[in-house]
Amino acid sequence: MKFNPANTIQDLQYFGEFGGVNPSISDSSTYTFLSAKTMFDTFEGDADGCYLYSRHTSPSNLYLGEALAAMEGTETANVSASGMGAITPVLLQLCQSGDHIVSSRTIYGGTYAFLKNFTPRFNIETSFVDITKLDVVEAAITPNTKVLYCESVSNPLLEVANIAGLARIAKKYNLQLVVDNTFSPLSISPAKLGADVVIHSLTKFINGSSDTVGGVVCGTQAFIDQLRNVNDGASMLLGSTMDSLRAASVLKNLRTLHIRMKQHSHNAAYLAKKFEEDGLKTVYPGLTSHPSHELFKSMMNSAYGFGGMLTIDVGNIDKANELMELMQERNLGYLAVSLGFYKTLFSAPGTSTSSEIPEDEQAEMGLTDGLIRFSIGLDDDIERTYTIMRACMRELNILQPALV
Ligand SMILES: Cc1ncc(COP(=O)(O)O)c(C=O)c1O
Numbered sequence: 589m590k591f592n593p594a595n596t597i598q599d600l601q602y603f604g605e606f607g608g609v610n611p612s613i614s615d616s617s618t619y620t621f622l623s624a625k626t627m628f629d630t631f632e633g634d635a636d637g638c639y640l641y642s643r644h645t646s647p648s649n650l651y652l653g654e655a656l657a658a659m660e661g662t663e664t665a666n667v668s669a670s671g672m673g674a675i676t677p678v679l680l681q682l683c684q685s686g687d688h689i690v691s692s693r694t695i696y697g698g699t700y701a702f703l704k705n706f707t708p709r710f711n712i713e714t715s716f717v718d719i720t721k722l723d724v725v726e727a728a729i730t731p732n733t734k735v736l737y738c739e740s741v742s743n744p745l746l747e748v749a750n751i752a753g754l755a756r757i758a759k760k761y762n763l764q765l766v767v768d769n770t771f772s773p774l775s776i777s778p779a780k781l782g783a784d785v786v787i788h789s790l791t792k793f794i795n796g797s798s799d800t801v802g803g804v805v806c807g808t809q810a811f812i813d814q815l816r817n818v819n820d821g822a823s824m825l826l827g828s829t830m831d832s833l834r835a836a837s838v839l840k841n842l843r844t845l846h847i848r849m850k851q852h853s854h855n856a857a858y859l860a861k862k863f864e865e866d867g868l869k870t871v872y873p874g875l876t877s878h879p880s881h882e883l884f885k886s887m888m889n890s891a892y893g894f895g896g897m898l899t900i901d902v903g904n905i906d907k908a909n910e911l912m913e914l915m916q917e918r919n920l921g922y923l924a925v926s927l928g929f930y931k932t933l934f935s936a937p938g939t940s941t942s943s944e945i946p947e948d949e950q951a952e953m954g955l956t957d958g959l960i961r962f963s964i965g966l967d968d969d970i971e972r973t974y975t976i977m978r979a980c981m982r983e984l985n986i987l988q989p990a991l992v
Contacts, residue, residue, distance in 0.1 A: 593774050593889060594846035596658040602651055613836045614639075614647040631818060644816055644824055648832035652839045653804065656794075659842075660769070660786045662779045662806040666815055666823055667835060671770060671789025672698050673828025674803030678785055679703070681815055681822040682764050683734050685711040690728045690763075692719035692738040693953050694745045696789075697937075699768070701944040703737075720880065722753045729757070735764050740778055741771040741884075744937035744961045745954060746871050746897060748880035751887060755782025771927070774849050774892040781887060785811065792963075793896065793928030795838050796848055802830055802838055846892065848930075848966060853893025855973075856964040860898045862974050866987055872898040896964045897927060902986050905957040908936045912960060914980045920973060927963030932973075934962050 605612040619639040621627040630638045639645060649667050657665040668674045679702070683689065691703055693716035703714040715728040719738045736758050738749040751767060758765040759782075766785045767778040773793050778786045788794055790802030805815065805823070815823040823829075830838075853874070860872030870877075873884040874894030884894060902908050912923045912934050921932030925941050935941060938950055938957045945955070967973045981987040 591661055591777055591780050591889070592891075593659045593661070593777055594891075596661070597655055597842060597845070600655055600658055610836070610840065611648070611651050614642075614832050616646075616832075617642045633813065633817070642832065643827055643829045644818065646832045646835070648835040648839075649830055652830075652835040652842070655839055655842055656788070656790075656804045657806050659774070659845075660779050660806040661777055662786060663809045664812045665804050665806040666812045667790070667830045667838075668803040668805070668823060669828045669830050670801040671696075671768075671787070671791055671803040672702070673826075674787045674789070674805045675699055675768065676702055677815055677822035677826050677828065678766060678787060678805055679707065679712075679735065679737070680710075680826070681811075682766070683707070683712045686732060687712050687734045688730050688732040689714040689735045689737055690725060690733055691716055691736075692742060692747070692749065693717060693949070694719070694742040694747050694955075695737070695739050696743045696768070696770075697942040697944040699737075700942075704944075719749050719754075720747055722750060722757065725754065726757050729761050729763070733761065733763055735766055737766045737768075739768040739771060740776045740887075741873060741895060741897065743771060744899060744942055744959065746771075746873055746878070746899060748873055748878075748884045748887075750880075750883055751776070751778050751781035751783055758782070758784070771897055772888075772895050774846060775853070775888050775895055776884075777889060779806065784808075790838055791926065791928070793849065793852065794845060795841050796845065796928055796930065797841060798926060798929040800834050800838065802834065803828075849892045849896070851966045852896030852928075852964055855967055855970040856896045856898050856962075857894060858970045859962075859964060859974055859977070862978075863898075863900055866978065866981075868981075868987070869901040870898060871900075897961065898964065899959055899961050901956055901958045902960060902981075903958040905936060905939065907984065907986060908958050908960050910984050911980060911986060912936070914984065915977060918976055918980060920976055920980070921962075921965060927961075929963065930966045932962060932965040932967070934960055937961050 602611040653665040767783040770789045786806040863870040
């Protein structure tokens with residue numbers, strides 16, 4: 589039967605301590621043991637079902653982790669205080685001094701900065717490549733390579749990774765394929781396509797209300813155990829732990845993710861089509877003009893669409909700024925970074941979320957300064973939204989003013 593991530597979330601049945609329909613929140617940082625021997629066994633990692641200390645695990649975090657593992661079809665998962673709090677321990681767990689990473693060159697600016705500026709301090713080097721070219725990826729592998737890293741749909745250029753193709757390369761060279769699936773929850777299931785580790789920034793679509801940061805690592809039990817190991821686990825020792833109260837609230841939001849993703853995708857597809865017809869340079873994986881449209885189609889769980897993210901290029905940064913300010917003034921959304929909110933968010937990535945990437949490298953990867961990244965909201969009447977957006981563009985001469 590075809591994997592449906594929304595069904596696996598739906599089928600989770602949790603009860604609260606007193607029969608509540610939501611699981612009880614574990615409001616404790618530490619846990620008692622009835623016997624000293626059990627405490628010892630728990631430290632050794634041999635006492636299933638016992639809790640030690642909430643930086644290690646807590647019942648609320650395990651509930652959320654279990655739900656996200658069900659969504660991604662992995663054995664288990666570990667939640668963290670932010671997306672970066674998931675990404676950085678994974679890479680530090682998988683790589684030692686002297687190791688090498690092959691990464692997509694179009695990735696979230698923070699991840700790029702970590703790989704470009706931070707991990708070299710530990711003698712971990714990264715080659716940044718065009719992830720859409722499998723031959724280029726393979727050619728970048730060295731005897732020291734340990735990890736292939738990419739985003740399913742990249743931030744901000746919306747390049748699409750061929751996950752099954754990358755998984756074949758990873759297997760051939762005995763590498764771990766790590767995929768950040770933040771832009772395409774439910775639509776793409778990287779583990780089902782062969783990824784070893786799947787990461788999300790929960791801050792975005794999964795939580796969906798822009799009221800917290802959070803992250804998750806989905807993978808095998810063995811890998812998650814390594815991350816949590818009290819002696820050398822990067823998640824345990826770097827300490828980026830999610831708070832239990834927050835884990836409980838993210839879990840409740842996760843329960844409506846399938847409905848939200850359908851609406852985000854529906855609205856983004858509508859706007860992308862209209863913008864393209866208007867003659868704007870538009871990038872959206874759902875458009876047939878997207879170079880990886882067919883690839884996305886071949887990988888996707890089709891009910892959830894091509895996602896809520898699109899970009900347009902309005903020529904230069906001044907026009908981009910004018911348009912974003914006007915759209916905010918007209919209440920079409922917010923001039924803000926991040927994504928996955930119920931209202932539309934827009935920003936110019938070259939000067940914001942990707943500003944960590946030097947200008948010459950931005951130019952090389954096609955990140956122009958007139959690019960606006962949209963995270964399309966849950967608007968009920970997207971035609972109305974489009975009409976107001978088009979009026980803003982006409983007012984600023986981005987589109988030809990109406991003839992009548
Ligand atoms: C694709 C992607 N991965 C990871 C992150 C980092 O997540 P967080 O801000 O939750 O640390 C972001 C944030 O923008 C992102 O867009």
